[in-house]
Amino acid sequence: GAGVSQSPSNKVTEKGKDVELRCDPISGHTALYWYRQSLGQGLEFLIYFQGNSAPDKSGLPSDRFSAERTGGSVSTLTIQRTQQEDSAVYLCASSLKTPYEQYFGPGTRLTVT
Amino acid sequence: RKEVEQDPGPFNVPEGATVAFNCTYSNSASQSFFWYRQDCRKEPKLLMSVYSSGNEDGRFTAQLNRASQYISLLIRDSKLSDSATYLCVVRSGGYQKVTFGIGTKLQVIP
Numbered sequence: 001g002a003g004v005s006q007s008p009s010n011k012v013t014e015k016g017k018d019v020e021l022r023c024d025p026i027s028g029h030t031a032l033y034w035y036r037q038s039l040g041q042g043l044e045f046l047i048y049f050q051g052n053s054a055p056d057k058s059g060l061p062s063d064r065f066s067a068e069r070t071g072g073s074v075s076t077l078t079i080q081r082t083q084q085e086d087s088a089v090y091l092c093a094s095s096l097k098t099p100y101e102q103y104f105g106p107g108t109r110l111t112v113t
Numbered sequence: 114r115k116e117v118e119q120d121p122g123p124f125n126v127p128e129g130a131t132v133a134f135n136c137t138y139s140n141s142a143s144q145s146f147f148w149y150r151q152d153c154r155k156e157p158k159l160l161m162s163v164y165s166s167g168n169e170d171g172r173f174t175a176q177l178n179r180a181s182q183y184i185s186l187l188i189r190d191s192k193l194s195d196s197a198t199y200l201c202v203v204r205s206g207g208y209q210k211v212t213f214g215i216g217t218k219l220q221v222i223p
Contacts, residue, residue, distance in 0.1 A: 042200070042214055042216055105156060106156055
């Protein structure tokens with residue numbers, strides 16, 4: 001079946017612009033996670049959704065970052081006024097009920113110039 | 114102290130060798146433990162969960178030591194295809210957040 005998909009796969013943007021990253025989780029998966037991974041670094045947790053609500057936003061690095069999930073499915077991560085330090089791979093994962101197995105999408109590679 | 118710590122490596126081992134990685138965690142109340150594998154420029158994928166009694170899947174064995182707060186992954190008879198980064202993952206607390214370690218890079222050499 002279809003896995004987690006993310007778009008775009010690559011995004012190059014100028015400093016100060018806003019970007020939107022999209023995640024389509026596996027159908028029926030209620031939990032959705034956003035992470036980012038910088039070169040040579042581990043996965044940094046950003047936000048978690050259960051259904052449409054986000055009980056844990058503790059990982060969002062600043063108020064320039066926001067995320068929403070509608071219809072318990074697609075999620076969008078928005079970064080406003082991008083900075084060079086936002087350059088990273090943004091990974092989305094979904095799981096059926098629990099975090100026991102998270103299925104990751106291929107990621108969006110964001111480059112801020 | 115980081116919540117989850119791993120030696121980033123790289124571990125360079127010859128084909129057929131046995132190699133082991135450890136991962137330490139700081140929260141004694143941590144409840145669930147996993148190993149994920151991440152190939153270069155690819156997304157992480159679950160390798161195996163780690164149970165209190167230890168578990169084995171083919172050439173891979175995972176162990177949990179709660180007293181010393183670490184988990185381990187043992188790979189026997191290493192294959193070239195085992196070359197990847199192995200991520201330690203720990204779940205703590207009553208909700209769904211998990212913490213990933215930085216990963217240990219394994220390179221199996223012909």
